[in-house]
Amino acid sequence: MHDKPAIGSTVLGYPRIGPHRELKRALEAYWSGRAGPDAGPDALADTARELRAATSIGLAESGLDSVPGNTFSYYDHVLDTATLFDAVPRRYRELGLSTVDTYFAMARGRDQVAPLELTKWFDTNYHYLVPEIGPDTVPRLVGDKPVAEFAEALRLGVLTRPVLLGPVSFLLLAKRSADAPEDFAPLDLLDRLVDCYAELLARLDAAGAAWVQLDEPAFCADRSDVELRALGDAYARLTARRDRPAILVAGYFGPWGDALPVLADTGIEAVSVDLVSAPETVDQIAGIAGLRDKTVVAGVVDGRNVWRTDLPVALSRCVSLLGSVGELAVSTSCSLLHVPYDLNLETRLDDRLRERLAFARQKVAEVAQLGRALRDPDAAPLSAAVAGPSGRDDRVHARIAALRPEHLRRAPYLARTQAQQARLDLPPLATTTIGSFPQTAEIRRARADLRAGRVDDDRYTELMRAEIERVIRLQERIGLDVLVHGEPERNDMVQYFAEHLDGFAATEHGWVQSYGSRCVRPPVLYGDVSRPAPITVEWSGYAQSLTDKPVKAMLTGPVTILAWSFVRDDQPLADTARQVALALRDEVRDLEAAGIRIVQVDEPALRELLPLRTADRSAYLDWAVSAFRLATSGVAVSTQIHTHLCYSEFGDVIDAINALDADVTTIEAARSRMEVLDDLRAIGFDRGVGPGVYDIHSPRVPDAAEVTELLSAAVRAVPRERLWVNPDCGLKTRGYAEVEPALRNLVAAARLVREGK
Numbered sequence: 001m002h003d004k005p006a007i008g009s010t011v012l013g014y015p016r017i018g019p020h021r022e023l024k025r026a027l028e029a030y031w032s033g034r035a036g037p038d039a040g041p042d043a044l045a046d047t048a049r050e051l052r053a054a055t056s057i058g059l060a061e062s063g064l065d066s067v068p069g070n071t072f073s074y075y076d077h078v079l080d081t082a083t084l085f086d087a088v089p090r091r092y093r094e095l096g097l098s099t100v101d102t103y104f105a106m107a108r109g110r111d112q113v114a115p116l117e118l119t120k121w122f123d124t125n126y127h128y129l130v131p132e133i134g135p136d137t138v139p140r141l142v143g144d145k146p147v148a149e150f151a152e153a154l155r156l157g158v159l160t161r162p163v164l165l166g167p168v169s170f171l172l173l174a175k176r177s178a179d180a181p182e183d184f185a186p187l188d189l190l191d192r193l194v195d196c197y198a199e200l201l202a203r204l205d206a207a208g209a210a211w212v213q214l215d216e217p218a219f220c221a222d223r224s225d226v227e228l229r230a231l232g233d234a235y236a237r238l239t240a241r242r243d244r245p246a247i248l249v250a251g252y253f254g255p256w257g258d259a260l261p262v263l264a265d266t267g268i269e270a271v272s273v274d275l276v277s278a279p280e281t282v283d284q285i286a287g288i289a290g291l292r293d294k295t296v297v298a299g300v301v302d303g304r305n306v307w308r309t310d311l312p313v314a315l316s317r318c319v320s321l322l323g324s325v326g327e328l329a330v331s332t333s334c335s336l337l338h339v340p341y342d343l344n345l346e347t348r349l350d351d352r353l354r355e356r357l358a359f360a361r362q363k364v365a366e367v368a369q370l371g372r373a374l375r376d377p378d379a380a381p382l383s384a385a386v387a388g389p390s391g392r393d394d395r396v397h398a399r400i401a402a403l404r405p406e407h408l409r410r411a412p413y414l415a416r417t418q419a420q421q422a423r424l425d426l427p428p429l430a431t432t433t434i435g436s437f438p439q440t441a442e443i444r445r446a447r448a449d450l451r452a453g454r455v456d457d458d459r460y461t462e463l464m465r466a467e468i469e470r471v472i473r474l475q476e477r478i479g480l481d482v483l484v485h486g487e488p489e490r491n492d493m494v495q496y497f498a499e500h501l502d503g504f505a506a507t508e509h510g511w512v513q514s515y516g517s518r519c520v521r522p523p524v525l526y527g528d529v530s531r532p533a534p535i536t537v538e539w540s541g542y543a544q545s546l547t548d549k550p551v552k553a554m555l556t557g558p559v560t561i562l563a564w565s566f567v568r569d570d571q572p573l574a575d576t577a578r579q580v581a582l583a584l585r586d587e588v589r590d591l592e593a594a595g596i597r598i599v600q601v602d603e604p605a606l607r608e609l610l611p612l613r614t615a616d617r618s619a620y621l622d623w624a625v626s627a628f629r630l631a632t633s634g635v636a637v638s639t640q641i642h643t644h645l646c647y648s649e650f651g652d653v654i655d656a657i658n659a660l661d662a663d664v665t666t667i668e669a670a671r672s673r674m675e676v677l678d679d680l681r682a683i684g685f686d687r688g689v690g691p692g693v694y695d696i697h698s699p700r701v702p703d704a705a706e707v708t709e710l711l712s713a714a715v716r717a718v719p720r721e722r723l724w725v726n727p728d729c730g731l732k733t734r735g736y737a738e739v740e741p742a743l744r745n746l747v748a749a750a751r752l753v754r755e756g757k
């Protein structure tokens with residue numbers, strides 16, 4: 001081991017898509033297969049190298065004592081780890097592609113070969129590719145990305161600390177391959193994989209690395225004793241070797257819990273703790289003697305939200321660790337992957353708001369400042385975050401204070417369903433869609449033209465109305481029972497509402513990676529939320545004026561709005577959710593007053609905010625359910641409330657879904673063959689349910705026979721009066737060439753099953 005410099009100040013990781021999404025463009029040019037100087041493999045490699053250089057030089061110049069390395073990825077760092085250790089399933093190897101194209105085949109699929117499954121990275125909006133591990137996976141160190149990137153940075157004069165996903169978390173995030181026996185678990189390969197990591201560490205040591213960071217975030221969620229023991233064994237083995245850099249084990253998104261003493265008992269040199277999500281870890285550290293000779297990296301700057309840090313408070317949090325630890329260092333709570341690059345790119349933000357914000361670059365500066373303050377008591381004094389939040393609205397607080405339990409309750413379902421049926425007169429197995437219809441090039445152009453000022457409001461309204469009329473007539477021709485206006489006016493289901501609510505701000509360049517080249521630009525929820533004017537009433541009302549059939553209005557639910565925004569952290573999420581819910585309640589009531597008989601409140605992200613630790617879940621579900629009920633319970637018994645959830649693996653939220661008390665719940669089910677209906681029956685769910693019978697994630701058009709079969713299975717689990725017939729999700733990403741026949745087949749199948757065929 002080399003002499004190890006103190007970590008001092010650092011960040012656990014950095015964005016990689018590029019401040020202007022350079023990597024996205026380079027990837028898409030490469031994938032397009034276009035020839036030319038800006039599209040081939042060299043162009044992609046050049047862009048990647050420039051981004052890496054800008055990151056390592058930028059971080060070094062910003063005054064961090066320790067600069068993370070290997071933070072770049074062409075697509076996903078979990079996929080990088082899988083390919084580094086040769087965990088490449090056979091179906092990709094057999095394609096006979098180059099290394100880089102095999103990598104992209106795993107990420108995106110190729111010809112008839114499906115990609116690896118994509119899933120959420122803990123409770124963030126980043127998605128990783130799930131490695132598939134089976135007994136025939138033989139971990140071998142076959143790549144050298146971390147070593148090459150270390151050497152590359154060193155040539156630029158920057159000594160980096162390579163960041164790797166740790167071996168135990170890697171295996172815990174992987175899944176058993178389809179052909180593996182039931183009793184096989186990816187963790188069975190740990191010993192072998194640890195040997196490969198040891199080999200990699202030896203190479204990094206030989207290349208001159210003083211530190212390496214191994215991320216073990218899986219241990220900030222609940223873990224079994226077996227898994228905790230595996231963690232301890234793995235790091236005991238890795239640290240037994242001397243031909244290695246010093247090891248920092250990083251955990252984030254929650255408390256280490258029982259994993260912290262386990263790590264403290266191993267020979268690792270440093271551990272990071274997320275003091276933003278788990279400030280109570282300070283007390284735990286004081287009780288662990290094994291940390292007195294280690295470096296503890298205090299994650300006090302929030303790595304996944306956009307607020308400026310209150311530096312004096314953060315500093316005192318660090319200082320409270322002195323005496324309990326060998327050496328103290330300061331960092332972000334997690335990688336900065338989850339925040340945009342640079343606040344300085346924003347030109348249109350209100351100054352009062354801007355003063356409260358910090359993006360990746362600003363957070364790096366905060367950490368560097370904290371590092372200096374810890375080292376040198378004479379360093380320039382730290383400034384507190386700006387006091388006096390902008391965006392306070394006393395009217396919102398007054399309305400919230402006036403809420404009573406009855407504002408969350410509707411009449412019993414039986415009374416509701418009778419009143420609704422009398423008003424709606426729907427057949428059994430009523431047919432509907434989830435809300436959006438295909439977003440055509442013309443629709444996108446109209447929205448872009450409005451933004452750019454090429455068309456005025458009147459012309460835009462005309463274009464949207466024409467689209468709505470077209471979609472209504474199409475649905476009438478197809479014979480659907482409950483129609484929708486098609487959501488042509490919405491760019492994105494959260495951004496659209498954020499743009500129309502007070503308390504939110506939009507950024508111009510605040511992109512963050514969702515997966516691969518896909519980025520999102522979450523709105524910033526900074527103040528008290530209210531609705532200055534009706535949002536969707538004009539569109540839905542217009543649609544209803546065109547037809548006698550009921551038109552269902554669609555809104556995005558409070559939890560989903562929070563999940564896909566950067567949310568203020570100066571009050572509990574539950575309080576913010578209540579404000580959003582109240583604004584939506586106003587909208588629901590206005591829709592009702594405008595003659596809308598069915599309102600759907602979408603909560604596709606209900607499960608996304610579920611806390612990682614089971615002990616925290618019921619408190620979350622309580623406020624999430626309350627927010628939905630507040631939004632939806634202000635209407636008459638005869639107004640039907642629907643909700644839409646984008647998944648069918650309800651598991652631990654099934655009771656919460658029941659508690660939403662929606663009259664109709666539409667869910668994903670086409671891929672899981674209606675199994676969800678049994679789960680719902682098991683908990684006594686007795687309201688309307690629409691298991692999706694058309695998988696809109698695929699271009700395939702299901703034929704009527706297939707839908708009939710799914711529905712026949714469904715009527716065995718749910719009485720036909722309560723069964724709805726609908727696609728899995730919104731149709732906005734599909735084309736009319738698929739949507740029209742698919743919906744016709746869906747209607748035909750519903751008729752057949754209604755007639756008992």
Ligand code: GLN
Binds near residue numbers: 434435729730732
């Ligand atoms: N109403 C939305 C749509 O149809 C729902 C989208 C979603 O669930 N993600 O597009």
Ligand code: ZN
Binds near residue numbers: 434604644646730
């Ligand atoms: Zn959906």
